[in-house]
Amino acid sequence: MLRLNDKFAAAIRAHGVETYPHECCGAILGRDAGASREVVGLVPLANRRDDSPRNRFEITADDVRLAEKKARELGCDLVGWYHSHPDAPARPSEFDREHAWPWYSYIIASIEKAEPRAMNSWRLVDDRSHYDAEPIEIIG
Amino acid sequence: MPIKILIPTPLRAYTNKLDTVEVKAATVGDAITVLTSQFSELRKHLYNDEGRLRSFVNVYLNDEDIRFLKKDQTEVSDGDTISIVPSIAGGR
Numbered sequence: 001m002l003r004l005n006d007k008f009a010a011a012i013r014a015h016g017v018e019t020y021p022h023e024c025c026g027a028i029l030g031r032d033a034g035a036s037r038e039v040v041g042l043v044p045l046a047n048r049r050d051d052s053p054r055n056r057f058e059i060t061a062d063d064v065r066l067a068e069k070k071a072r073e074l075g076c077d078l079v080g081w082y083h084s085h086p087d088a089p090a091r092p093s094e095f096d097r098e099h100a101w102p103w104y105s106y107i108i109a110s111i112e113k114a115e116p117r118a119m120n121s122w123r124l125v126d127d128r129s130h131y132d133a134e135p136i137e138i139i140g
Numbered sequence: 141m142p143i144k145i146l147i148p149t150p151l152r153a154y155t156n157k158l159d160t161v162e163v164k165a166a167t168v169g170d171a172i173t174v175l176t177s178q179f180s181e182l183r184k185h186l187y188n189d190e191g192r193l194r195s196f197v198n199v200y201l202n203d204e205d206i207r208f209l210k211k212d213q214t215e216v217s218d219g220d221t222i223s224i225v226p227s228i229a230g231g232r
Contacts, residue, residue: 023231049229056231061198061205064225077149081228088232096230099196101185103150106230126153128184 001036002105002121003137008039013116015044016084016109022053023084027067028105030079037105040076043067056095057083080105080121087111090118092131100124105134145175145222154181168201169212171222186224198225 015024029041045067049058059067059081071078081104085093090110092100100106102124110117122131142162147155155161161178165171176183188194199206200223206214216222 025228049231052231057229059228061200061225061227064227083230085232093230093232099194099229101148101150101226103153126181 001135001137002107003036003038003139005039006138006140008042009119009136009138011042011044012082012084012107012109012119013111015082016086016111017114017116019047019053019084020111020114021086023047023049023055023057023086024109025057025059025081025083027059027064027070027078028080028082028107029067029071029074029076030105031076032079037079039079041070041074042082043070054086055088080107082107082109084109084111087113090120092122097124097128097131100128100131102126102128106131107136142218143171143216143220143222145171146224148224148226150226151182151185151224154185155179165216167212168199168206168214168216168222171216172199172212196227196229198227199223200225 025047026045027043030037030039045059045063047053047057048060049056068078090108106122109119121134121136123134124131142164145161147159163171163174186197
C-alpha cells in the first residue's frame with residue numbers, strides 16, 4: 001500500500017500535463033514501514049532522454065544521487081520514481097521492466113491529450129518476471 | 141583494510157539487510173564478483189542474461205564513475221568505497 005497525499009497526487013499529474021507530449025519523471029521520497037509506505041515528498045527531475053522524450057525517460061545517476069541526498073537531508077528514504085505515459089495506459093511497459101529494481105515504487109500517470117487520467121503504482125517482483133500492482137491510498 | 145561496498149536500499153533485501161559489505165579485492169570488477177558470490181541473489185539485479193552489468197547500473201569508486209576510469213579493471217586500494225547507483229529509465 002502506497003499512502004499518497006492528494007497534493008502529491010495532483011503534483012504528479014500536473015507535472016505530466018506540463019511536459020506533455022513528453023514524459024515527465026521524478027523521485028518519490030517517503031517512509032517505508034514494510035507493509036505500507038507513505039510519500040512525504042517529490043523531487044521533480046528533468047527527463048534526460050533528449051532523443052525520444054515522447055516515449056522514453058531517463059534519470060541519470062547524478063540525478064539519482066541528488067535525490068538520495070535530498071532524502072537524507074529530510075530524514076526519509078528514496079522509495080521510488082514516477083513518470084508519465086503520454087497517450088498510453090498507466091501500466092509498465094517491457095522497457096520499464098528491463099530497467100527496474102524490486103522494492104522501489106514506480107508510479108505511472110497516464111496523460112491523454114494533455115489531460116490527466118489513471119495513475120497507478122507498481123512494484124517489480126523479486127524474480128524480475130513482472131510487476132505487481134501496489135494499491136494507492138489517497139489521503140487528505 | 142578491506143574495501144567497502146555501499147548497498148542501495150532496494151538491494152538490501154538480498155544482502156541480509158546489510159547497507160555496507162566489506163570485501164578484499166584488487167579491482168572494482170573483482171570486488172563486485174566477490175559481492176555477488178557472497179550474495180548470489182544480487183546477480184540478476186546487477187547483471188543481464190549475457191552476464192554484463194545492466195545498462196542502468198552504475199558503479200562509482202569513491203566519487204568517480206568507473207566508466208571514466210578503467211571500468212571494471214579500475215584498481216582499488218584499502219579504504220576505498222564502491223557505490224552502486226542506478227540510473228532510472230523507462231517509458232511507454
